[in-house]
Each structure stands twice: as structure tokens, then as C-alpha cells.
Amino acid sequence: MLRFFTAGESHGEALIAFISGLPAGLAVDQSFVDRELWRRQQGFGRGGRMKIERDTAHILSGVRHGLTIGSPVSIQLENRDWKNWRESLPVAAGDATLHKVVASPRPGHADLAGALKYNFPEARYVLERASARESAARVAIGALAKLFLRELGIEVLSHVVAVGPATLPQEISWEAIQNLYNQEEILLNCADPETEQRMKNEVDKVLRTGDSVGGVFEVVAHNVPPGLGTYAQWDERLDALLAAAVMSLQAVKAVEIGAGISAAAQSGSTVHDEIGYGAPDSFTGFTRTRNNAGGIEGGVSNGQEIRVRGYLKPISTLRRPLKSVDFATRQPVSAAYERSDVCVVPAAGVAAEAMVALTLARCALDKFGGDSMGETLRNFQGYCVQLKNY
Ligand SMILES: Cc1cc2nc3c(=O)[nH]c(=O)nc-3n(C[C@H](O)[C@H](O)[C@H](O)COP(=O)(O)O)c2cc1C
Numbered sequence: 001m002l003r004f005f006t007a008g009e010s011h012g013e014a015l016i017a018f019i020s021g022l023p024a025g026l027a028v029d030q031s032f033v034d035r036e037l038w039r040r041q042q043g044f045g046r047g048g049r050m051k052i053e054r055d056t057a058h059i060l061s062g063v064r065h066g067l068t069i070g071s072p073v074s075i076q077l078e079n080r081d082w083k084n085w086r087e088s089l090p091v092a093a094g095d096a097t098l099h100k101v102v103a104s105p106r107p108g109h110a111d112l113a114g115a116l117k118y119n120f121p122e123a124r125y126v127l128e129r130a131s132a133r134e135s136a137a138r139v140a141i142g143a144l145a146k147l148f149l150r151e152l153g154i155e156v157l158s159h160v161v162a163v164g165p166a167t168l169p170q171e172i173s174w175e176a177i178q179n180l181y182n183q184e185e186i187l188l189n190c191a192d193p194e195t196e197q198r199m200k201n202e203v204d205k206v207l208r209t210g211d212s213v214g215g216v217f218e219v220v221a222h223n224v225p226p227g228l229g230t231y232a233q234w235d236e237r238l239d240a241l242l243a244a245a246v247m248s249l250q251a252v253k254a255v256e257i258g259a260g261i262s263a264a265a266q267s268g269s270t271v272h273d274e275i276g277y278g279a280p281d282s283f284t285g286f287t288r289t290r291n292n293a294g295g296i297e298g299g300v301s302n303g304q305e306i307r308v309r310g311y312l313k314p315i316s317t318l319r320r321p322l323k324s325v326d327f328a329t330r331q332p333v334s335a336a337y338e339r340s341d342v343c344v345v346p347a348a349g350v351a352a353e354a355m356v357a358l359t360l361a362r363c364a365l366d367k368f369g370g371d372s373m374g375e376t377l378r379n380f381q382g383y384c385v386q387l388k389n390y
Contacts, residue, residue, distance in 0.1 A: 009128035045343025108316025142354020158349035210320030217349030237299025258294020
């Protein structure tokens with residue numbers, strides 16, 4: 001069973017990610033993992049931290065001579081900013097007068113709910129873990145899930161559909177998303193240059209006004225075989241698993257599969273994807289005229305591209321802060337401000353790719369099993385033959 005979790009705080013010494021259950025014999029390309037980490041740090045509208053960080057994955061266990069060995073993989077990502085926080089956030093008791101208090105909870109953050117829950121007098125420890133710095137750890141192990149999926153021919157990428165009101169007018173092909181991935185500079189990761197310019201204008205606007213902006217990304221999983229996930233139990237449905245995985249990312253407030261949101265306002269005849277039979281594709285001879293289902297029907301992948309969209313609220317930290325209350329005095333104040341991004345839609349898309357890849361890898365391993373890549377691939381190929389002969 002593929003399991004993973006993360007540890008680490010925003011200004012602690014390091015982030016740690018664990019993944020257990022990858023078959024032995026998977027080739028681990030360190031430069032690929034690091035490029036994924038770099039992609040998460042890009043995009044117009046990021047704050048100062050991205051200039052400090054430049055993440056690299058330090059693999060501590062589970063990989064030897066470039067291959068997984070079946071034991072849990074743990075990865076450390078150094079927090080380069082740690083040196084500036086050593087004395088104010090030490091592991092030992094340290095000097096309490098050096099502590100950097102978050103004196104007033106920031107609306108839209110976990111600050112108030114977390115302080116109440118854990119009975120903290122202020123929000124420093126809440127912010128440290130609730131921050132999206134944590135998503136870097138997910139991207140590191142998500143990269144391993146992507147390398148595993150590649151062995152099965154499955155690729156997972158994302159692109160940006162909207163920043164604030166600036167929205168892509170058309171659906172984007174897999175090839176266009178691949179072209180975006182190959183670029184060495186990332187502005188807003190939008191496949192249409194004219195829309196990307198409008199998106200940039202939205203970010204410029206909030207940079208000028210001390211505000212922030214949200215948006216929509218789309219993750220596309222290409223060449224996914226039919227049969228991942230199942231309708232047999234509610235918590236094994238692929239759509240439910242993907243929705244939870246993407247929703248778990250910081251600032252994602254809605255998840256859409258295929259045309260889910262607009263479909264609610266349409267009639268069945270304009271939504272459902274008619275079935276034909278003809279030119280064999282990579283898995284079967286069944287064809288579809290369109291893909292409004294986003295590649296999943298009844299909680300099972302149907303052989304079409306999986307398309308999952310994440311809707312991000314605007315960033316919560318504002319240079320022109322909203323009203324809040326001082327934790328100690330209960331008097332009205334402006335919410336605390338810490339260095340912040342104003343737009344993170346491309347980066348959130350990269351983190352969501354990781355979550356989608358981890359979810360698909362888990363479902364693929366549930367279906368095909370295998371303790372070594374040879375065994376997994378043999379099982380997978382046997383299933384592909386079954387599909388071809390169907
Ligand atoms: C990649 C990424 C980077 C983020 N950077 C910031 C940031 O710099 N400042 C900020 O206020 N929120 C940022 N967020 C969003 C917050 O982490 C998030 O809104 C907050 O933790 C509250 O959690 P919730 O929105 O899931 O309720 C970021 C989110 C992502 C996905």
C-alpha cells in the first residue's frame with residue numbers, strides 16, 4: 001500500500017517527506033525531483049521567500065545506486081531561512097524574549113482557529129505548520145510518484161486556467177500543456193499568451209493596491225488506463241480520492257472534475273460523452289466524442305484524460321491588512337503581516353500535480369500490486385492485454 005506524509009515547519013530546520021510502498025527497482029532521477037521543486041517556486045506574484053529558498057531534495061533513505069529498494073523513502077528539504085530563525089524558534093527552551101509573536105490572527109489563515117484549538121496564546125506555531133511551505137514536501141514525493149507512473153506510460157501536468165477574472169476562453173490540448181512544461185521560464189503557466197498577459201495585469205493590479213488574487217488551475221493526467229478506482233466503496237472512488245487530495249492543498253476551496261461545475265446548469269444530452277467504437281487507442285477500441293466527464297465515470301477511470309481543476313481563494317496575507325483583534329488585549333488592530341506571495345496559482349498547480357500523481361500511483365499499485373517494478377509492470381502489461389482482447 002502506498003502511504004505518505006510530511007513533517008516540518010515553515011521556519012524550522014527542514015521539511016521531511018516520507019513515502020512507503022513504492023516497488024523496488026524504480027529509477028530515481030534526482031534532477032527530475034529538483035526540477036519539480038523548482039517549478040513549485042515559480043510564477044509571477046511570488047514573495048521574497050522564493051528568492052531565498054531554491055529547494056533541493058536530499059534523499060535520506062530508500063534509494064541506493066539510483067533505484068528504490070522497497071524500503072520507505074524519506075526526503076529532507078532544507079529551509080535556508082532557518083539560520084534567521086534559530087534563536088527565535090529553537091527546539092530547546094531558548095530565550096523567550098527572542099520569540100517572534102504573531103500578535104493578531106490574519107483573516108483567511110488558520111491563525112485564530114488553530115490558536116483556539118491548540119490553546120496557544122498567539123499564532124506563531126499555527127502559521128509555522130499551516131503555511132504552504134509544506135507543499136514543497138509533497139512535490140518532492142509527488143515527483144517519485146510521477147516517475148513511477150511514467151513507467152506505466154502515465155504523465156501528469158498542469159496549467160493555469162484563471163487568475164482572478166482573467167480566464168482562458170478555450171480548452172487546452174495535452175500537447176500545449178507539454179510545451180508549457182518544457183519552458184525554462186514560467187510567468188503564469190498559461191498556454192495562451194494573450195490570456196497570460198491579462199492574468200499578469202491582474203497580478204500587477206493587486207501588487208499596486210496591496211491586495212491579493214486567486215484563480216483556477218487544471219491538472220491533466222494523460223494516458224491513464226480504464227479501471228483505476230472503484231464504485232464498490234465510497235472511499236475507493238477515484239473522483240473522491242482526487243477531490244480530497246487536491247482540496248487538501250492550502251488555499252484550494254473547490255475542486256472540479258471535468259466539466260463538473262458548468263454541467264450542473266446543462267441538460268444531460270449536452271453533458272454526457274457519447275460512446276463509439278473504432279480506431280484502437282492505447283488501451284481499447286472504445287472512443288468518446290468529448291470528455292466532459294474528465295476521465296472518470298462512477299468513480300472509475302474510463303481511459304480518457306483525467307482533468308481536475310482546483311479553485312484557489314485569493315492569498316490571505318495582505319500588505320494592506322484586514323481588521324483583526326490583538327490576541328492579548330482583544331483590541332481592534334490591523335492583522336499581522338509577514339512577507340507573502342500575492343498570486344500562487346501556477347505553484348498550486350504544481351503541488352496539485354503531485355497530489356494527483358500520488359493518488360493515481362496509489363490506485364495503480366492497489367490494482368497492479370508488485371514488490372518490484374518488474375512484477376508491477378508484468379501485472380500492468382497483462383491487464384493491458386486483457387483490455388486489448390476485451
Ligand atoms: C504554493 C502556495 C503558496 C502560498 N503562499 C502563501 C503566502 O505567501 N501567503 C499567504 O497568505 N498564503 C499563501 N498560501 C495560502 C495559504 O497557505 C492558505 O490560504 C492558508 O494556509 C489557509 O489555509 P486554507 O486556505 O486552506 O484555509 C499559499 C498557498 C499555496 C498553495
